[in-house]
Amino acid sequence: MAHAQQQSFWSRYVFSTDHKIIGLQYLFTGMFMGLVGSFLAYVFRMQLAFPGEPVPLFGVVTPLHYNALVTNHGAIMIFWVAMPILIAGLGNYLIPLMIGCDDMVFPRLNRLSYQIFFLSTVVILVSLFVPGGGFGGAWTAYPPLSASAQYNHTPWGAPLWLIAVALEFVAFLLGGINFVTTVMNARAPGMGPMQIPIFVWMVVIASIVFMASVGPLVAGAIMLLFDQLLGTHFYDPKAGGDPILWQHLFWFFGHPEVYVVLLPALGIVAEVITVFSRKKLFAYKTILYTAFATGIISFFVWAHHQFVAGIDPRMAHLFTITTLIISVPIAEMTFAFIATLYGGSIELRTPMLWALAFIAEFLVGGVTGIFLGANATDIYLHDSYFVVAHFHYTFFPIAIIAGFAALTYWFPKMFGRHMNETLGKIHFWGTIIPFNFIFLPLFVLGAAGEHRRIYSYEHFSQLFTPGLQNLRVLATVALVVMLLFQFVFLYNFIRSLFAGEKAEENPWKANTLEWLAPSPPPHGNFAEMPTVYRGPYEYSVPGRPLDYWPQHLPN
C-alpha cells in the first residue's frame, strides 16, 4: 500500500493499468453517457407529446434536431452505455477478482482500450455540436441517406459519428482479447471450466461473439466513410453500388450485438439470484451450453430486420425459422432462473429486486420478438412503435435494470460501503413503474400503425387522434417521472461513496472469490492468492452449519 500512496493522482487514477481503476473509468464514463442519452430522449419525447412547443432546457426542436436526437440517443445507449457498463466496466472490474488473479493478462492493452474508448466518447459528443449538427440517419445508418451529405444535411456529423463508432469498436476489441485470454490463462489454481462463475463465462462468450461479428461491420463502416468523404459509390445504386449490402453487414453485427449485451446481463442476474435465494444455480451446465448455442445461432438470424427490404421471400422464411429457434435457448435460460428461485429463501434486497424485475420485464421483450420474427406479422409491424417497444423491453432490462442490479450488488465491494436500502427501494419502484408506463403505450401505438421515424404526428390526421395523442403524452410524462427518480439514485450513490455504512469483505455471504478480497480491493487484489475447491453456487448445502460455502475454503 505504501507504494501505491506514493504514486501521483495521475498515475493512480488516470493512467493506471490496474483493472479495477480501468473498470471504474469505464463504469463512470458509461454512467455519464447514460445521463446524456437520457437527456436526448427527454427532448424528443417532449416534442412528440407537445409538438412544436419549446422544450424546457432545450428550446424548439427542428426536424433536423429531432433526427439527430433519436439517432444519437440510440447509438449512445447501446455503444456508450450498455457496452461500457456491462462488458468493459463490470468485466474489467470483476473478472480478475472472480477468477482469483491480480490483474488482466495484458494490462497496458487494457489501458489503451480505455483511452481509445475515451477518445470515441469525445468524438461522439463533439459531433453533436459541429456545423450542420449531429448525424440524423438513425443508429442503423442506412445508406443512401447516411452516405451523402446531400441527403442527410450533416457533412460533419455523419463522418464523425461513424469514426466515433469505429473507435469504440477498436476499444472493445482490445478489451475482448484481454477478457478471453485472461479467463483462459490466469484462473486461480483449482478453478476448472465448470467452477467459473456464470457472469465471467457470459462476458467471455459475449466477447467472442462481438469479435466474430464486428469485422464485417468495420469493413462496411470503412466503405460508408469512403462514400461520405471520398465520393466512392459502394452503396450508391445509381453507380452500381448496393444499399442493401450495408443492411446485411450492419445486421450481421447488429443482431449478435443484442446477445453481446444480453449475456452479461443474464450473468449478473445469475449471480444475484443465487445469493439472495440461497440456492444453487439450477442447471449450471445447461445454462453455459445454452449460452454458447445462443451465441452461435445469433449469427443466423440477422435478415429478420430486412423482411420489408426486398429480400427474397424464401430467404425471409428461412430467417423466420432461425429467429423462432433462437427464442428457445433464451426461454430455457429464463426457466433455469425461475427454477433457481423456486423454493429458495428469497430475501428482497435492492439488487434482488432488480434481478427479479429483469426476468419479468425481459420476458415481455422476448415474447414480442417472436411476433416480429415471423415475417408475416413483421410486414405490418416493421418500423412501427411496436418494434421500439419490443427492443426497449429487451434493452432497458439489459442495460438499465441489470446495470442497477450489478451496481447495487457490487457497490460494497467496489467502494467498501453500503448503499442505503430505503432509497434503493424508492429508486427501484420509481424506475420500474414508470418504465412500463412509457413502453406499454408504445405497443398500442405501434399496433395502431404509428410509424417510428416521424417528427410530428400533426401532419398525419389518422394518427393525430386524441386517443393516440393521449398515449403519447402518457409515455412522455412517465419518462419525465422516471428520469426524476434517477436523482434519488445519484444522491444515494454519491452520498454512500463517502458516508455509507462501512461494508466488510463479504456482506452478502456469497461464494465467489471477489468477496474474499478486502472491500475495496487493494492493488494486487488478494492478500494471499486464493485456491479454488468447488463451484461458485454451493448454497444451502445439507449437513453444513452455514448456508454458503465459499469457493476458496478447503474441504
Added chain:
Amino acid sequence: MVASTDRQRGSLGIPSAVLGMVLFLATEVMFFAGLVSAFLVVKARWIGAWPPPGQPRLPVEVTAVNTVVLLASGVILWLAAHDRAGQQTLAAVRRRSLIAALLGATFVTVQGFEWTRLLAYGLTMRSGPYGSFFYLIVGTHAAHAVAAVVALLWAVARLGSQKISADGFRAVRLFWYFVVGVWPILYVLVYLM
C-alpha cells in the same frame, strides 16, 4: 503480463501473447471476409461484363511475381524460427527475419508503384465499383503489410537486446503469416476472377 507467469494457474496451454494474437487474427479474418463478401455481392449483381469495359487492365503478371516475393518472405521467416539442426544463433534468426521484412517492404513498394500507374491510366476509387473495390481490398491488405513490416522490424530490434519474449516474437510472426496467407486469396479474387 502479470498473471500468466504463475505456472499453477488454470490455463489452456497456449501462451497468452499467442492466444491474444490468434483472437485478433480471428477478427481480422472476419473483417476481410466482410470486404470480400461485399465485393462478391456487388460483382454478382453487376449487369454486363466484369471487369467493366473501358477500365484499365490490372497488372496481373507483375503482381504474380510480387505474390511470390511475399510468399518467400513467409517461408524465410518460418525458417528463421524453425531450425531443424538446432544450431541457429540469435544473429542468424535476426538476419533471416530482416530478410523477410525486406521482402515484405519490396512487396509493398512494388504495389505502390503499380498503383501510381493505374491511377495515371484512370482507375480511381471514384471511377466505379471496380476501382473502388480494387483500392479498398488491395489497399487494406497493403496497410496490413506495412504494419507487419513495422512490427517485424520492431521485433528484430528487440531480439537484439533480448527485450521481447519468445511468445511475443511468435505473436509477431503469426501476424506476418496472416498477411502472407490472406494475399493469394485476394489476388485470385480481385486480379483473376
